[in-house]
Amino acid sequence: MLFKNVFLGIFVLFSVLGCSGQKTDSKPAISIWHWMTDRDAAFQELAKKYETLTGIRVNFELYAPSDAYSQKIRAAAQGINLPDVFGILGEKRDFASFIKAGHILDLTFYMDANNNIWKNNFFPKALAVNEFTAGNSYGINPGIYGAPIDIMTIQMVYNKKLFSQLGLNPNRPPKTLQEFLDIGPKIQAAGMQGLVSGWGEVWMIDCLANDFAFNIMGKDKVLATIRGEVSYTDPDWIKVFSIFKQMQGSGVLAKGLVTMINKSAEQLFANEKAVFAFNGSWCVNVYKGMNPSLEYGAMLPPQVSDKYPVSIWGGAGSSFMVNARSKNKEEAVKFLIWLTDQEQQAYLSKVTNNLPANKNCLAKIPEVLAQFARGMDYATHPNIWGVSEFSLVIEAFDRGIQSIIIGEKTPEQVASEVQQIKERELDKRKAR
Amino acid sequence: MKNSFYYKSKKFVVNTLIHILLISVAVTCLYPLLWMIVSSLKTQDMIFKDISLIPHQFHFENYTQAWKEGGFGGNFFNSIVYTVSVVFGIVIISSMAAYAFSRLRFVGSKFLFIMFMAAMMIPIPGSFVALYVLLNKLHLRNTPIGYILCMINVGLSTSIFLLKTFFDKMPKELEDAARIDGCSKIGIWWHVALPLAKPVLAVVIVFNALAVWNEYILALIIFDNRKFMPLQVALQSFQGEFVTNYPLLMAGLTITALPIILVYLFMQKYIIKGVTQGAVVG
Numbered sequence: 231m232l233f234k235n236v237f238l239g240i241f242v243l244f245s246v247l248g249c250s251g252q253k254t255d256s257k258p259a260i261s262i263w264h265w266m267t268d269r270d271a272a273f274q275e276l277a278k279k280y281e282t283l284t285g286i287r288v289n290f291e292l293y294a295p296s297d298a299y300s301q302k303i304r305a306a307a308q309g310i311n312l313p314d315v316f317g318i319l320g321e322k323r324d325f326a327s328f329i330k331a332g333h334i335l336d337l338t339f340y341m342d343a344n345n346n347i348w349k350n351n352f353f354p355k356a357l358a359v360n361e362f363t364a365g366n367s368y369g370i371n372p373g374i375y376g377a378p379i380d381i382m383t384i385q386m387v388y389n390k391k392l393f394s395q396l397g398l399n400p401n402r403p404p405k406t407l408q409e410f411l412d413i414g415p416k417i418q419a420a421g422m423q424g425l426v427s428g429w430g431e432v433w434m435i436d437c438l439a440n441d442f443a444f445n446i447m448g449k450d451k452v453l454a455t456i457r458g459e460v461s462y463t464d465p466d467w468i469k470v471f472s473i474f475k476q477m478q479g480s481g482v483l484a485k486g487l488v489t490m491i492n493k494s495a496e497q498l499f500a501n502e503k504a505v506f507a508f509n510g511s512w513c514v515n516v517y518k519g520m521n522p523s524l525e526y527g528a529m530l531p532p533q534v535s536d537k538y539p540v541s542i543w544g545g546a547g548s549s550f551m552v553n554a555r556s557k558n559k560e561e562a563v564k565f566l567i568w569l570t571d572q573e574q575q576a577y578l579s580k581v582t583n584n585l586p587a588n589k590n591c592l593a594k595i596p597e598v599l600a601q602f603a604r605g606m607d608y609a610t611h612p613n614i615w616g617v618s619e620f621s622l623v624i625e626a627f628d629r630g631i632q633s634i635i636i637g638e639k640t641p642e643q644v645a646s647e648v649q650q651i652k653e654r655e656l657d658k659r660k661a662r
Numbered sequence: 663m664k665n666s667f668y669y670k671s672k673k674f675v676v677n678t679l680i681h682i683l684l685i686s687v688a689v690t691c692l693y694p695l696l697w698m699i700v701s702s703l704k705t706q707d708m709i710f711k712d713i714s715l716i717p718h719q720f721h722f723e724n725y726t727q728a729w730k731e732g733g734f735g736g737n738f739f740n741s742i743v744y745t746v747s748v749v750f751g752i753v754i755i756s757s758m759a760a761y762a763f764s765r766l767r768f769v770g771s772k773f774l775f776i777m778f779m780a781a782m783m784i785p786i787p788g789s790f791v792a793l794y795v796l797l798n799k800l801h802l803r804n805t806p807i808g809y810i811l812c813m814i815n816v817g818l819s820t821s822i823f824l825l826k827t828f829f830d831k832m833p834k835e836l837e838d839a840a841r842i843d844g845c846s847k848i849g850i851w852w853h854v855a856l857p858l859a860k861p862v863l864a865v866v867i868v869f870n871a872l873a874v875w876n877e878y879i880l881a882l883i884i885f886d887n888r889k890f891m892p893l894q895v896a897l898q899s900f901q902g903e904f905v906t907n908y909p910l911l912m913a914g915l916t917i918t919a920l921p922i923i924l925v926y927l928f929m930q931k932y933i934i935k936g937v938t939q940g941a942v943v944g
Contacts, residue, residue: 265903266902266903267898267899267900267901267902267903268902268903268904268905270899291886291888292888292899293882294898294899294901294902295898295901295903296903298878298879298882298883298898299882301787301790301791301879301882301883302882302883304791305790305791305794305795305883306794308791308794308795309794309795309798309803311798311803311886313886497710500710501710501711510904512903512904512905513904515904515905516904516905519706519707519905519907520706520707520710520711521707521710521711522707
């Protein structure tokens with residue numbers, strides 16, 4: 231009897247649960263899937279405002295963390311269940327595969343309408359991440375396939391209070407490498423920590439080294455090196471490696487930097503233990519949480535040469551794409567145009583401490599964010615170079631710089647080792 | 663000739679060493695829990711500035727804020743429904759299947775059992791897209807029943823393996839006696855096999871309850887509607903790509919951990935029995 235009752239109970243429960251999903255789905259006018267936990271509240275607020283203005287309901291659905299979000303988007307693409315608007319995380323080839331499968335609407339027409347009014351709102355380099363140019367290696371029709379919501383740059387920050395304690399002008403950060411190196415002995419004498427960064431997670435070393443390389447030899451020569459036309463033993467590359475030796479020698483780098491993870495680096499800088507940090511623009515939000523009263527400013531990496539412009543990594547932080555199969559695609563595009571307009575971008579930036587993708591609203595956002603955003607004029611990113619380095623070469627390059635910092639190897643030794651790996655990889659590619 | 667002092671000293675030294683070892687292990691296990699509770703009572707900047715285990719100020723409001731901002735109310739109820747339904751489904755299906763694999767002779771039993779065991783080797787995330795497409799075709803995507811069926815499926819293999827190992831060792835004479843008393847096959851399973859398998863069932867219940875309670879990726883993929891999401895998904899709202907709201911996350915984790923700690927404490931004596939009786943063989 232008990233057995234039957236239990237089964238009956240479960241049957242009823244399952245029946246109720248099975249039905250409930252079908253009944254509760256109310257259809258929003260525009261549905262947007264995103265992974266940006268820190269921006270969700272601001273998105274919801276903007277959605278309410280848009281509904282008040284236009285009567286069109288916008289439903290932002292948060293699916294975090296980002297790796298689970300990526301899986302959901304892939305699964306939804308397979309089942310043709312993508313929402314009206316969504317973002318794609320990952321490399322450009324993933325983006326291209328979604329376009330090829332017909333999931334993403336080409337926004338070029340809307341961007342170019344009314345004398346490029348929408349397109350001209352954005353930092354051009356933020357758009358570049360969502361753009362496929364003519365003759366691209368992915369075989370995608372040239373066009374712009376996404377609207378950037380915010381941007382990201384990776385620069386240096388300095389602590390204004392510690393600068394004053396060191397007898398330096400807190401409103402004039404070092405501009406040249408020599409000025410930067412000259413601060414090293416002062417930091418040592420004061421018993422402070424110098425530059426902190428997540429160099430234990432080696433990609434940040436790669437980022438700064440590339441910044442120096444672009445400044446010393448220019449973009450063309452860096453890309454020629456990646457293509458295998460210039461050797462890593464070239465004097466310009468030796469100069470890049472030597473900068474790390476110089477920085478270590480001057481005492482401007484913090485102790486234990488080569489094994490430091492970015493969270494520890496952020497904690498050290500936020501707690502006013504380190505004078506400089508090399509970090510992405512997301513740090514503004516992080517520092518605000520860790521120490522709201524921290525006084526700091528953003529600066530470009532020190533200039534090594536005046537032959538070529540200073541360069542930093544930057545581009546679109548996050549972008550939204552419109553579902554090409556959506557019935558609401560016209561409404562979705564209109565919403566994106568509204569979302570990326572000055573007022574909404576300034577609101578998003580102020581509330582979430584992210585950099586706006588709209589270049590015309592810098593006067594309306596906090597100064598430190600504007601400093602980071604102005605860095606977009608110097609921004610580049612591996613995603614838009616059109617060539618990519620072998621992962622083994624990148625690993626040897628980054629590990630080599632770590633060895634230089636700890637005094638294990640000379641810049642020449644590292645350059646030679648990296649070049650050997652590069653030649654081996656090139657030979658393997660030719661053999662294929 | 664070794665005197666009693668020698669033996670007493672030896673016993674004291676050995677006991678001391680064992681206690682030091684056990685205390686170290688206990689501290690290692692308890693410290694993260696303690697840190698979680700302490701951090702749930704601090705503010706975000708205090709977590710990074712003040713590393714002491716006793717906060718200068720207790721911020722109990724983090725719990726109410728986490729409950730409200732995470733939308734825990736509905737998610738908490740969902741998690742309870744999913745955990746109870748899935749564990750019940752697994753216990754019924756796996757115990758029946760394990761009993762059949764152990765006692766009944768039918769064509770393809772070995773092959774089927776091997777197939778179930780092989781399913782244990784497939785990493786769950788590897789099957790997400792396939793599950794999504796299947797549920798979509800069955801019109802069960804974005805429904806609690808679809809999620810419950812998937813989770814039952816996920817837990818079956820290990821549970822069948824544990825229970826079959828136990829039933830294999832169970833004396834056949836007990837079943838013969840029940841059969842003589844007029845019990846059917848289902849009756850033997852219900853009146854004889856299941857009551858005897860209590861310690862193993864406790865292991866199955868706790869292992870699967872933990873798995874369902876802590877699962878969120880499959881839920882995130884299957885559900886489009888936030889009202890169906892389990893508790894773990896709500897916790898993710900405190901964790902950003904670069905910024906984590908530690909006080910609310912820790913408060914949320916404490917709330918989330920409590921029910922499962924209670925289940926473990928309630929089932930503790932059965933689990934120990936289950937493990938010592940060789941339930942977790944292999």
